[in-house]
Amino acid sequence: MQKVIQLQNVKKSYNLDNVIVNALNGISFEVNKGELVAIMGPSGSGKSTAMQIIGSLDLPTEGRVFIEDVDITKLSHSNIAQLRGKKVGFIFQTFNLIPSLTALENVTLPMLFQDLNKTKQKQKAKELLALVGLQDRMDHLPPELSGGQRQRVAIARALANDPEIILADEPTGNLDSKTGGEIINLLLELNKKGTTVLIVTHDQNIAKRAKRIITIRDGLIAK
Amino acid sequence: MILEYFKLAVNNITHRKVRSWLTIIGIIIGIASIIALISLSLGLQNSIAEQFESFGSDKILVSAATFQGPGSLSIGLTEKDVETVKKIQEFKVVAPFIAKPGSVEYKGESKFPIIFGGQPKESAELFADTRTLEKGRYLKEGDHYDAILGSRAAKKLFKKEIRINNKIKINGKEFKVVGIFEEVGNQQDDSAISIPLDTFKEIFKSGDQIDFISAQVKPGSNIPEVQKKLERLLKDKRGDENFNVVTPTQILEQISQVLGIVQAVLVGIAAISLVVGGIGIMNSMYTSVLERTRDIGVMKAIGAKDSDILKIFLIESGLMGFVGGIFGVVLGTLLSLGIGQYATEAGFKLLVTINPQLMLFGLFFAFIAGIISGVLPAYRASQLNPVEALRHE
Ligand SMILES: Nc1ncnc2c1ncn2[C@@H]1O[C@H](COP(=O)(O)OP(=O)(O)OP(=O)(O)O)[C@@H](O)[C@H]1O
Ligand SMILES: [Mg+2]
Numbered sequence: 014m015q016k017v018i019q020l021q022n023v024k025k026s027y028n029l030d031n032v033i034v035n036a037l038n039g040i041s042f043e044v045n046k047g048e049l050v051a052i053m054g055p056s057g058s059g060k061s062t063a064m065q066i067i068g069s070l071d072l073p074t075e076g077r078v079f080i081e082d083v084d085i086t087k088l089s090h091s092n093i094a095q096l097r098g099k100k101v102g103f104i105f106q107t108f109n110l111i112p113s114l115t116a117l118e119n120v121t122l123p124m125l126f127q128d129l130n131k132t133k134q135k136q137k138a139k140e141l142l143a144l145v146g147l148q149d150r151m152d153h154l155p156p157e158l159s160g161g162q163r164q165r166v167a168i169a170r171a172l173a174n175d176p177e178i179i180l181a182d183e184p185t186g187n188l189d190s191k192t193g194g195e196i197i198n199l200l201l202e203l204n205k206k207g208t209t210v211l212i213v214t215h216d217q218n219i220a221k222r223a224k225r226i227i228t229i230r231d232g233l234i235a236k
Numbered sequence: 237m238i239l240e241y242f243k244l245a246v247n248n249i250t251h252r253k254v255r256s257w258l259t260i261i262g263i264i265i266g267i268a269s270i271i272a273l274i275s276l277s278l279g280l281q282n283s284i285a286e287q288f289e290s291f292g293s294d295k296i297l298v299s300a301a302t303f304q305g306p307g308s309l310s311i312g313l314t315e316k317d318v319e320t321v322k323k324i325q326e327f328k329v330v331a332p333f334i335a336k337p338g339s340v341e342y343k344g345e346s347k348f349p350i351i352f353g354g355q356p357k358e359s360a361e362l363f364a365d366t367r368t369l370e371k372g373r374y375l376k377e378g379d380h381y382d383a384i385l386g387s388r389a390a391k392k393l394f395k396k397e398i399r400i401n402n403k404i405k406i407n408g409k410e411f412k413v414v415g416i417f418e419e420v421g422n423q424q425d426d427s428a429i430s431i432p433l434d435t436f437k438e439i440f441k442s443g444d445q446i447d448f449i450s451a452q453v454k455p456g457s458n459i460p461e462v463q464k465k466l467e468r469l470l471k472d473k474r475g476d477e478n479f480n481v482v483t484p485t486q487i488l489e490q491i492s493q494v495l496g497i498v499q500a501v502l503v504g505i506a507a508i509s510l511v512v513g514g515i516g517i518m519n520s521m522y523t524s525v526l527e528r529t530r531d532i533g534v535m536k537a538i539g540a541k542d543s544d545i546l547k548i549f550l551i552e553s554g555l556m557g558f559v560g561g562i563f564g565v566v567l568g569t570l571l572s573l574g575i576g577q578y579a580t581e582a583g584f585k586l587l588v589t590i591n592p593q594l595m596l597f598g599l600f601f602a603f604i605a606g607i608i609s610g611v612l613p614a615y616r617a618s619q620l621n622p623v624e625a626l627r628h629e
Pocket of ligand 1: 028029034035036054055058059060061062063623624627
């Protein structure tokens, strides 16, 4: 099995006004290509921090992180950005769409930063929006969409550059259980097509649908 | 790709319409004032150059050291000096003049224009190639109570227009109008009235006083040399240095110098307003970066490099500068044309022309000002830590 993600003794501490907060105290795990992993744990245990480090949004204070055998702690700023845009698709609890851009433009944006062919970009974005069932909402601005619809746009955006890995940090946290269920189904479908998916969740029912659960407690992996 | 960034920048600007416009207005004011001031001073330069051309570049002007212009009190030059000037062989014409404000009456109305006294034959020769007549004739030998009017003196000074052969009263004496000059473009000359020197002396009782002597050199003479020679001779004969000998070129140079300083000061003031406009852009951009901190985090999370963020924000500020530049250039040009028109109507011929180079310069300048004002905020935006930016509320 090919390893897509490897964390080796990753520590992360934040310096808040000279108070050191240890968010991760040395976690190591590997995720194989095509896996579906649920990450659980109490609030403040370091789940989001771990996701940010896996997604190369932040660098660990100590330890090493490999994405498909590339040690991201050794990459330059712009190479990290490039890799992040190409290999990782983020889905956030708060959707994080750009409010002044239409659904279509939001989905096109990641391709723009990868310098892809322009006409292909638009075509691809339309296909992705159709995939998440929003073909008739393409020219709407995020404030004109419901929470569930916004999260669908976010999923379409995360898929824009055909990433290896989808990182979803409490993707259903702001949605009712029915809409949340639909979003989870969408993510499961993507996983079936071969994308590696990591979902942070507090919901046991969602976690049960994953073949593997990693529990983080106080910045460490709980056995 | 730049085109896409351009779209993003336009999107950012148009989503904060009011603030964007307020920011752009700052640049508009700055550029408009720079354009207006530069075109006005160019116009002023044109007008002055044109007037000196009409005076003639082959003439030398002698005046008393205290001579400040027609009408001011001047002592020093007399008929004796005229004789001295005539001794120089290189002069073709030597024409003494005297000027004072006089009371002029026409159809019951009284005004006080400047009256010039000059020898009819000499002044006619002097004017032959520089001041053309609109109607009538120059003064000639044998004229006494005859006058030539500036175009403004004839048409605008009195409620009723004065025409050829009309009678006017100067200092109570009746004169016949024999000629009317074409407009030269400065109010003073256009409002003046010329009469024979002898008649002038008679009605003003000015004795043998002379205000200035205008002398035309023969073709091919070396003007600066003639000027030096004349200075030496006058100093010799008079025993003092209480006189000025200047050539039109010299006067033009002096005026240009003064004008240059005035221009520099005005443009400096305009530049300050542009800097203020730039600070406005900077302020707006900082606010924009702050407002969109989260968006910046999002863009980084989906693969934007630091340089991408930098580009987007720089394009945005440059674009605001450019838009401000367009409006500023148009406004500044209209303003200067309007002022030029107004001045010309009021009697001071101000030749303001549309200057494409200046307009391009204004546009470019506004764009650069926008970019420069955007550098710091854009750099700051590009350096934001994505995780912290995403946590921003
Ligand atoms: N940018 C930061 N600056 C300072 N401290 C931080 C920062 N990010 C996270 N922390 C701290 O690190 C710890 C782990 O935070 P994290 O967000 O990873 O928790 P979490 O497991 O995602 O919690 P939740 O389930 O509530 O989302 C917390 O104590 C948090 O206060
Ligand atoms: Mg979290």
